[in-house]
Amino acid sequence: MKKILLIFILLFSLAAKAQRDSEHWFAPMMARLNDGNKQALFLSTDSTIPFPVSIYSNNTLIGTITISKGNPQSFDVPWDDIITGTQSEVFKATGRGLYVKGEKPFFCTFRFSTKNHGEILTSKGKAGIGKKFYAAYGPLGVLGTNYNFTCGVLATEDNTTVTVSNYGSSVQFSNGMTGTTNPTMTFTLNKGQSYIMEGSGSITANQTGFIGAKIESTKPITVTNGNFNGQITNSMNGGDILMDQSIPVERLGTEYILVKGIGLISQNVEGAIVVATENNTQVFLNDATIPVATLNEGQFYKVTSSSYINSGFSGHYNMRISTNKKIYVYQLMAGTTIMSDITSGANYIPPLNCFLPKKIDEIGMINILPYYTTITPLVKLNIITEAGATVLVNGTALSATQGPYPVSGNPNWVTYSVSNVTGNITVESTKAVTAGIAAGDGNVGYGGYFAGFSSIPIIAKKNGNCIPGMILEVDDSYASYQWSFNGNPISGAIANTYTPTKPGNYTVTVSMGGTCAPVTTPVFEVVVPPLPPSLLVDQEICIDATTTLDAGAGYESYEWNTGATTQTISNVGPGNYWVILGYNGCFSRQEAAVKVAPNPIIKKIDLENKKATVIVEGGKPPYMYSTDNTSWQNSNVFNDLPNGQKRFYVKDAFNCEPVSVEVTIINIINAITPNGDNINDVISYRDLGYKKDLSFSVYDRYGNNVFKGTAFNNYTWDGRFSNKKVLTGTYWYTLSWKEPNLQNTAITYTGWILLKNRE
Incomplete structure (x- = not known):
């Protein structure tokens, strides 16, 4: 088993605040290795004002740390909170996974290692959650029980149903299922729960059979996919953990630029995996006009090292990948030129986009990986920016030998390389920019992208699932916003958030200013889930009576202002009551008033020839009448009344204490x-x-x-x-x-x- 030397490529998008976000999620994984493991979260921010960040696993707070600009922090994470090596812990709902939340936006990575391997998951923030994904991992060049593919799903809301399909019929999962016996998988998760799918690398069909598997959910999820452990060459060189967080389909693009890592072209370790999301997807390399491949949904193509173009500087190679339809691109890279040590990493690459930032601030402790012993990696920074830009790294202008270098097939973009970068990184450009690094120390390396994943604006739920209470949002750094409902602009809705008032289709058009044309988000459909009928209604009772309030059956939770958590509450006296009803992730407040029933009023008594007619109003008919408060009659007429004092009693349908009037029957x-x-x-x-x-x-x-x-x-x-x-x-x-x-x-x-x- 070769020790690791991964690659670290990072693409940032400050404007879209993709990975620089206030919330981050990490789905778990299944390890085929467990030897001297170390794992930690690394957090950094551009905020000069310190703020706390809370870390949760299985909906339970496991720690809080404070960060600020120039003061990044790491937090050690227990192995079992996000990784398992036990077969009985996969293919079932568990509490593994991480949720990280701060008061302000920040970068967050999960960095982990075993004795001989390591990797980084770079959170994409809200850009990393969605409802449709396609799985990817490094194709296994050799067979072995210490290799695998693994794919973890983490739910961000309750009652999330996930369906997995489109994998090979001959795939054999580690729980005994096959693609033939189980062509689809369906499971349901609540918020904070996760599910891991995994297959052994000892089976030929598993070398590529799960690449392109379609993962769809009813509510937003995050997906972690790759190999733990993988081997992308057909020799014993190139083995390592190849893992990254995926991106939902709507975040994908059609044009990508890759800058080669440290491996030699002749070693054929570096390249890319392209996964199609639609049929008839044509793949073009560099300036070619003839596709190198045409893919259908879920199919993949492996780009080899020979497709890199030497841009005129020894060791500086770049490549352009473009398509006619949206694709995933995972870059395969190496961090050394020593073939006996060379290992690989697979990292998702964001697409080029007009909405990329001009400043990346800041990525902390870029050269640190939690490892069982101290390492001192060399770090090479690769920068991609628009042509004609001036670029600064940590405030220093780049030299002519560091770039710019042209990109074959796209004259609007150029690339740079900067060696020996350490510590905290800030990249500035006068035009749109992305950046990445390759890092390694002998046998040890690491890699992962940091940002650039939400450059395509997408509407997300900031909070709430119901109307009222739901808030929609897009990233908060565009120049202007205009929300629309069912295609029609909403007057005054020009902020990055909007509170919908009714179900329907919502979009928002955003602009960056300058030459970047405004774009409109995909439709976000607000669907109000049907709620069970509530039985809660106002009631009227007698002043000295009590009653029972019933909120109705079928809800998942009840929270009364009395403290009760049951469907009904009994022995309720007059007063105002409310209950919060939970159902399918929605919470609605229902109110009911218990009032004292109004008494009927004896308005008039007509007397004629010893006959009395009692006239009543108010209260709740029908009324009952009496002259002794014992014998009652439906009729309001009394005959043959003797002279003298006579009291008439009346009560209504509430059967409360009767009202009465005393009358003198005169001669x-x-x-x-x-x-x-x-x-x-x-x-x-x-x-x-x-x-x-x-x-x-x-x-x-x-x-x-x-x-x-x-x-x-x-x-x-x-x-x-x-x-x-x-x-x-x-x-x-x-x-x-x-x-x-x-x-x-x-x-x-x-x-x-x-x-x-x-x-």
């Missing part, structure tokens, strides 16, 4: 004979004068008012109108007042009076 005089004998000469209600709003009126058969009782006439009628006797006959009367209760219940007596006047 009504039905006839008067005003003849001066002091017997039935008058009809008088002066004894009711204390009643509120007392009214006593008499009408003839034609409705004419012949008497109006007042305090001045003592509510007494003597059969006269305007001091004259009226005719003998039958007259209609009304007698009314309001009882002194809260409702001012109106009491009304009506009936007929027989008047006999004698001349």
